[in-house]
Structures are given as structure tokens and as C-alpha cells.
Amino acid sequence: MRAAPTILHLDMDAFYASAEQAAKPSLRGKPVVVGGLGTRGVVATASYEARRFGVHSAMPMAQARRLAPNAAYLVPRFTLYRAVSDQVMELLGRLSPLVEPLSLDEAFVDLEAGGTADDTASALEIGRELREAIQAVTGLSGSVGLAGSKMLAKIASEEAKPDGIRLIEPGTERAHLAPMPVRTLPGVGPATADHLRRAGMTTVNDLAEAGEAELIRLLGKAHGAALHRMASGFDDRPVVAERDAKSVSVEDTFEVDLHDRVRVRTEVERLADRCVQRLRGAGRSGRTVVLKVRRYDFSTLTRSETLRGPTDDPAVVREAAARLLEAVDTTGGVRLLGVGVTGLADYTQEDLFAQAAGERAAAAPPEDGDVPPEDPGGRAGPAEPGAGPEEAAEQLAARRWPAGHDVHHEIHGHGWVQGSGVGRVTVRFEEPGARAPGRVRTFRVDDPALRAANPLPLVPDPPDYSSWPASRPKSRSGAGAPGAASRP
Numbered sequence: 013m014r015a016a017p018t019i020l021h022l023d024m025d026a027f028y029a030s031a032e033q034a035a036k037p038s039l040r041g042k043p044v045v046v047g048g049l050g051t052r053g054v055v056a057t058a059s060y061e062a063r064r065f066g067v068h069s070a071m072p073m074a075q076a077r078r079l080a081p082n083a084a085y086l087v088p089r090f091t092l093y094r095a096v097s098d099q100v101m102e103l104l105g106r107l108s109p110l111v112e113p114l115s116l117d118e119a120f121v122d123l124e125a126g127g128t129a130d131d132t133a134s135a136l137e138i139g140r141e142l143r144e145a146i147q148a149v150t151g152l153s154g155s156v157g158l159a160g161s162k163m164l165a166k167i168a169s170e171e172a173k174p175d176g177i178r179l180i181e182p183g184t185e186r187a188h189l190a191p192m193p194v195r196t197l198p199g200v201g202p203a204t205a206d207h208l209r210r211a212g213m214t215t216v217n218d219l220a221e222a223g224e225a226e227l228i229r230l231l232g233k234a235h236g237a238a239l240h241r242m243a244s245g246f247d248d249r250p251v252v253a254e255r256d257a258k259s260v261s262v263e264d265t266f267e268v269d270l271h272d273r274v275r276v277r278t279e280v281e282r283l284a285d286r287c288v289q290r291l292r293g294a295g296r297s298g299r300t301v302v303l304k305v306r307r308y309d310f311s312t313l314t315r316s317e318t319l320r321g322p323t324d325d326p327a328v329v330r331e332a333a334a335r336l337l338e339a340v341d342t343t344g345g346v347r348l349l350g351v352g353v354t355g356l357a358d359y360t361q362e363d364l365f366a367q368a369a370g371e372r373a374a375a376a377p378p379e380d381g382d383v384p385p386e387d388p389g390g391r392a393g394p395a396e397p398g399a400g401p402e403e404a405a406e407q408l409a410a411r412r413w414p415a416g417h418d419v420h421h422e423i424h425g426h427g428w429v430q431g432s433g434v435g436r437v438t439v440r441f442e443e444p445g446a447r448a449p450g451r452v453r454t455f456r457v458d459d460p461a462l463r464a465a466n467p468l469p470l471v472p473d474p475p476d477y478s479s480w481p482a483s484r485p486k487s488r489s490g491a492g493a494p495g496a497a498s499r500p
């Protein structure tokens with residue numbers, strides 16, 4: 013915890029849904045729900061218009077459809093979200109070497125470590141500039157929280173939503189937290205909250221007043237002590253850059269449970285490759301490979317294998333992950349797969365693995381394309397078991413033309429799938445930035461003039477922020493700091 017509010021938390025507003033509204037002019041101002049559209053799908057993000065109907069993330073999709081039957085229901089387009097996320101993270105990286113991403117659209121930034129702010133005025137100014145830069149480059153809004161600790165910065169961004177900025181002055185932490193529900197504190201899930209409620213504690217103030225000894229008695233030493241510190245507004249967890257993290261991992265949830273063992277293995281290999289890409293991107297190597305499998309019944313298993321030395325070799329990680337998969341029963345279906353590497357080091361013992369990997373690479377067939385792994389809907393797979401021939405055909409059509417995904421038509425140009433069924437696919441032809449909604453047309457699912465396309469950028473020609481933030485005088489020294497605020 014520090015004396016100046018120089019920890020920034022950025023959270024994009026209704027990220028996936030906002031990206032879809034920016035891309036699809038006909039959906040602006042309308043309820044939009046992005047998530048798994050299968051029978052057991054859940055909501056990933058709901059637009060603010062859809063939230064008014066009570067739809068929220070992690071809600072079963074069937075329930076969302078009952079609450080907001082007229083909303084647009086779309087399959088996530090992770091290729092687009094990742095591209096926007098890269099733009100946002102690039103801007104954050106300009107503010108500090110210490111950026112800690114929590115997800116595609118959320119991160120902590122240590123402004124003090126970056127020398128970009130050292131007091132309330134300079135922190136607020138850089139926060140405003142950041143919001144402007146994000147809007148200009150991505151076309152989307154993000155909310156910014158500023159405080160002297162991570163916990164309060166995250167609470168501040170939550171309070172700033174949507175499309176706002178909020179600063180919590182150091183020294184006011186305890187008073188700010190006092191009336192909030194216990195669930196506000198990191199590490200308090202539904203079970204802990206329930207436990208505390210039965211002991212008569214519902215607000216953060218109740219926890220602070222109960223005292224450390226009482227919380228330890230209720231929750232055990234580690235959890236109780238940590239919770240008492242948080243409740244008292246004390247949080248000195250540092251912002252940890254990804255390159256300093258203890259592990260790197262990637263995971264995918266599948267639209268339709270995977271039953272085919274070969275397909276599961278292929279996905280694990282793809283994840284291993286992506287994990288290694290991130291590992292290498294951070295200039296790291298790791299010694300322990302971790303496989304995570306969530307099965308159809310939500311039971312989740314993790315298995316790990318520790319290698320003889322650290323590696324950043326994709327073949328080595330792939331093989332370790334494949335070996336771990338061999339020991340996991342996946343009959344019944346797989347909802348989620350993840351591959352991670354932990355025990356990170358800054359160097360690689362190349363000699364241990366390089367030779368064997370080189371031989372394997374020479375023998376391996378070339379990789380097929382770069383189909384995004386989060387996007388199983390984009391590829392035809394086996395139909396769900398038990399489906400009749402007509403249902404199977406429907407499922408295949410839905411997978412070939414997932415709702416919301418991009419298409420190109422030889423004559424009509426770029427569009428997106430509004431829906432498909434009974435051998436037809438309905439497409440709305442419109443592009444990001446268009447003023448008016450585009451026209452809708454229907455085609456046969458096998459129309460040769462229609463093909464899947466890549467997402468178009470939300471902002472076709474984004475402004476150049478390569479010199480942002482300018483070497484600017486500290487706000488204390490007076491007016492006229494140059495920067496994004498003064499850009500056209």
C-alpha cells in the first residue's frame with residue numbers, strides 16, 4: 013500500500029459484447045449476449061442493454077434466452093478480442109514495465125514504477141489519457157480505477173463503470189470499504205461469505221471489527237489473517253509483470269463437449285503450442301508442464317509432470333501434455349482444456365532437448381493454418397451423440413456458420429451470420445464504422461459464393477500513439493502537459 017494512488021486497474025466495459033456492437037452497426041444500443049450457444053452454454057458477456065433484463069455473465073444460456081428472448085445471441089470471436097486486447101495491452105505497456113494482465117480485457121499497471129505518475133493529479137491525468145487512447149485506437153471504452161493498492165484500484169474501476177474513471181484517495185481505504193459486502197474482498201467466495209454470514213458478519217466493517225483472532229478462529233490461520241488485513245484496507249500485493257509470473261498457461265472452453273479422443277489430443281497440442289508462444293514471448297522457460305481437463309460433469313482434473321530441466325521447446329511441452337492426457341479418462345466428453353508451464357526460469361537448458369526436438373520437427377508434417385482454437389464452431393466436428401440425422405445436419409450447419417461470425421460473399425461483400433437452420437444461413441451485410449444497419453439476405457448453407465472470413469478491424473486506421481505518453485512535465489509543475497488529451 014502506498015501513499016499515492018499510482019496503481020491503475022483497467023477493465024474494458026462489457027468487452028466481448030461491446031466489440032460485437034462496434035463491429036455490427038445493427039446491434040448498437042440493442043441487447044447482445046455473447047457466449048456458448050450449445051445446450052450447456054453459459055453467458056460470457058452481456059451488453060449493458062441485455063443486463064437490464066437481468067442477464068449476466070456465467071448465467072446458463074437457456075436462462076438468458078428466457079429473460080431476454082429478443083437479444084442477439086452470438087458465438088465469441090476470440091480472434092477479434094485477442095487483436096483488440098493486444099492493442100490495449102500495448103498502450104498499457106507504454107505506461108509502465110509493470111503490467112499484470114488478469115484476462116484479455118483487464119490489467120493492473122504500476123504507474124509509479126513506470127515514472128508516469130507520482131501523485132493524485134498526475135495519476136488522474138494519465139488515467140484520462142489512457143481512456144482516450146483506448147477509445148481512439150480500439151473504438152471501445154474501458155473504465156479506470158486508481159488507488160494505492162490493487163484491491164482498491166479494482167474496486168474503483170468497478171465503481172467507475174461503465175465508461176468512467178474513479179480514484180480512491182490513499183488514507184480513505186478503510187472508510188471506503190466499511191459498508192461494502194464481504195464478497196467485495198479478494199478471496200471471499202460464496203462459501204466463505206456464507207460461513208461469515210452465519211457468524212453474523214455481512215459487511216467489511218463487521219470483519220474489521222471482529223478482529224484478527226476471531227477471523228482466524230473462523231477461517232484458519234492463513235485465510236483469517238489475510239482477510240483481516242484486507243478488511244482493514246491493507247493490501248501490499250505488488251503488481252507482477254507477466255515476465256515475473258510463476259507460471260504461464262492457456263485454456264479453452266468448447267462450445268460443444270469434445271468426445272473424439274483424437275480431437276482432444278489435437279486441441280491439447282494446439283494449447284501446448286500457444287502456451288509455449290506466450291512463454292517465449294515473456295523470454296522464459298519452465299520446468300513443470302500442467303494439464304487441466306474439465307469434464308462434461310464439471311469435474312476438473314489437473315495433472316503435472318516435472319521435466320529434467322527448464323524448456324521452452326514446443327515439442328517437449330506438447331509431448332509432456334500428451335503423456336499427461338493419456339492418464340485422463342475423457343469418455344463422456346470434455347468441456348475445457350488447459351496447458352500451463354510452471355517453475356519458470358529466465359534461461360533454457362537448450363542442450364537437454366534441442367537435439368531431440370530438432371529431429372522431431374524435421375519429421376513432423378507442416379502445421380495446418382491458424383484456426384483459432386477457441387473457435388471450435390468454425391470447424392465441422394462430429395455431431396453430438398444421440399442426435400437424429402436432421403438434428404445432426406442442423407448442428408453441422410450451426411458449426412459451419414456460427415452466429416455472429418464473419419463471412420464474405422462474392423457479390424455482397426463482408427457480413428456476419430445472423431442465424432442458420434433448415435439448410436439456410438441468414439447473413440447481414442455490414443461493416444464496422446457504417447452509419448446505418450446493413451441489409452439481410454438468406455442463402456443455402458452450401459452456397460459456393462459464401463465463405464467464412466476473418467474479422468475486420470473495429471477502427472480501420474487507428475491514430476498513432478507511438479510517442480505516448482510524451483515526456484511530459486509532472487502535473488505539479490503546471491499546465492499544458494502534452495499527450496493524448498491534446499491530440500485531434
Ligand SMILES: [Mg+2]
Pocket residue numbers: 023024025026027117118
Ligand atoms: Mg471487463
